[in-house]
Amino acid sequence: MIAAATRSSNTVRELVATAHARLKRARLAFGHGSSNAWDEAVYLVLHALKLPPDRLTPVLARKVTPAERKRTARLLDARVRRRIPAAYLTHEAWLGDYRFYVDDRVIVPRSYIAELLRDRLAPWLAQPQRIKRALDLCTGSGCLAIMLAKAYPAARVDATDTSTGALAVARRNVAAYRLRQRVRVLASDMFSALGGQRYDLIVANPPYVSAAVMRKLPREYRCEPKLALAGGKDGFDCVRVILREAAAHLSAQGLLVVEIGHHRRRLEAAFPRLAFIWPLTSGGDDCVFMLGRRDLVGAAGAAQAGARQVRRRASRAGAGSRRR
Numbered sequence: 001m002i003a004a005a006t007r008s009s010n011t012v013r014e015l016v017a018t019a020h021a022r023l024k025r026a027r028l029a030f031g032h033g034s035s036n037a038w039d040e041a042v043y044l045v046l047h048a049l050k051l052p053p054d055r056l057t058p059v060l061a062r063k064v065t066p067a068e069r070k071r072t073a074r075l076l077d078a079r080v081r082r083r084i085p086a087a088y089l090t091h092e093a094w095l096g097d098y099r100f101y102v103d104d105r106v107i108v109p110r111s112y113i114a115e116l117l118r119d120r121l122a123p124w125l126a127q128p129q130r131i132k133r134a135l136d137l138c139t140g141s142g143c144l145a146i147m148l149a150k151a152y153p154a155a156r157v158d159a160t161d162t163s164t165g166a167l168a169v170a171r172r173n174v175a176a177y178r179l180r181q182r183v184r185v186l187a188s189d190m191f192s193a194l195g196g197q198r199y200d201l202i203v204a205n206p207p208y209v210s211a212a213v214m215r216k217l218p219r220e221y222r223c224e225p226k227l228a229l230a231g232g233k234d235g236f237d238c239v240r241v242i243l244r245e246a247a248a249h250l251s252a253q254g255l256l257v258v259e260i261g262h263h264r265r266r267l268e269a270a271f272p273r274l275a276f277i278w279p280l281t282s283g284g285d286d287c288v289f290m291l292g293r294r295d296l297v298g299a300a301g302a303a304q305a306g307a308r309q310v311r312r313r314a315s316r317a318g319a320g321s322r323r324r
Contacts, residue, residue, distance in 0.1 A: 009069060013060040016045045019076055029218035032085035032108040033093055040086055044079065047090045048072040083219035093141070098150075100143050100173050105165030107228035109143040111205050112281035112288050113259050117144070120151045121201075124277065124290055125255060130200065131155045135249070137190060137204035137242065140228060142170030142183070144203055149179050158197070160188035163227055190238065191245045198251050205259040206238035207231040235263065236270060243271065243296065250293035259288045 009015040019041035034040035042056055048071040051059060064072075078084050087093040087108040093100050095114040102108055120128040131152040136145035136159045145159035159174070161167050167185055174183045188194060208231040209217070221229070231237050239260060246256045260267060264278060264286035277290040 010063060011060065012045065012049065012056075012062045012064060015064050015069065015072060016041055016056070016060075019045050019072065022076055022080060026080045028080070028083065029220045032087050032110065032220065034086065040079075044075045044086055044090070045072055047092075048075055053094065083223070085220050085223055088223060093143075095143055095147065098143065098147060100141050100146075101169065101176065102141055103169065104223060105163065105225065106141040106169045107224045109141050111144060111259055112283050113144060113203055113205060113257055114147055115281050116257070116279060116288065117147045117151045121255070121257065124279065125201070128152055129154060130253075133197075133199045133251070134158070134201040135194075135197075135199040135203070136160070137202065138206045138228070138238065139170050139185070140166050140205075142173040142185060144205065145170070145183050145185075146173060146177050146179060148201070148203065149177075149182050152201070155182070155200075157183045158194070158199075159183055159185045160190075160193070161185075162187065162189050163225065166225070166228070190241050191249055194249060198249055198254070200251050200254050201257070202246055202250060202254065203257045204238075204242055206242065208235045208239060208260045208263065210235035234266070234270075235261075236267070239267070243274070243291075246291075247293050247296040250296070252293065254293045256291045256293075256296065257288065258290075262286050264289070 009018045020038050023037040023041050028037070030036060030040060034043055043053055046053055046056060049064065049068050075089050078089050079086060085108055087102050088104050091101055091103055093102045093109045095109050095111065096118060100109055125131070128151070132155055134148045134152060134155045134157045136148060136157065139145050139159035139161045142159050145157050148157045149155065159170055161170065164187070167187060170185045174180055174185060186193060207227065207229050209229045210231060211233050213235070214230050231239070239258065242256070242258060250256065262284065267289070268276060274291060275295050278285045279288055279290065281287055
């Protein structure tokens with residue numbers, strides 16, 4: 001029993017070691033804030049002890065109380081037996097220095113775009129002070145919308161989602177950061193409720209998991225809302241909408257930033273006319289793409305011209321066959 005194992009742990013060091021061993025034996029799936037059993041053990045123990053997540057070393061020799069051991073045991077039991085992601089057990093997730101409330105109405109925040117926002121998208125945005133309007137599509141918990149507001153203090157930010165539960169969580173996080181005057185959370189299926197609004201910057205971390213991968217997801221990932229993960233047969237249903245409609249909502253010098261997982265090769269094959277920029281993140285140079293409005297408009301024009309040419313050829317071929 002997990003509870004029996006934790007009862008023999010008298011110090012923080014021993015409690016973390018016990019938790020690590022249990023998580024490692026359980027062969028869990030990670031990726032919701034931690035990438036391995038050790039980091040997750042440290043996080044859960046420190047949370048149970050009501051300590052900051054970066055305060056392990058100074059407290060290693062500290063004695064733990066029976067109540068602290070009991071809280072740790074409950075967290076470990078739920079994590080191992082029910083395969084619930086740690087973030088749902090603690091109701092918090094971190095992106096860098098930013099803490100967000102989460103529950104199972106939203107996907108657990110994890111985004112390579114967050115890394116790029118730390119440097120305010122430099123060097124691709126040379127003048128960040130010019131960002132006056134920004135949009136976070138598929139906002140979920142509102143994490144990227146909040147980080148946009150922090151990165152661009154002069155900007156007003158719209159955060160959209162179709163899930164009423166996600167919108168409630170996003171509003172809670174926006175309120176916690178005291179950003180309700182600058183971040184507007186609203187229901188919208190992609191761009192549908194935005195009318196003629198235009199933005200200097202649009203970011204999106206849309207659903208991009210293909211149907212085949214959805215069927216094989218570990219239990220931890222199946223705890224998350226399907227709506228936030230499933231991207232259709234090839235994973236690009238939402239991405240196609242974004243690429244088709246974003247230009248109409250970008251200012252003349254506007255920039256689009258979209259996260260798509262590790263699918264660069266497939267996306268470039270699907271949209272060969274688009275001059276994607278792939279910034280380097282901790283996940284590599286195949287996770288996030290950028291496009292300016294001019295690139296989107298030019299590609300759309302080329303695609304329309306190509307489609308017209310194909311239709312003309314088909315029409316001539318049809319006329320020729322009728323004459324024969």
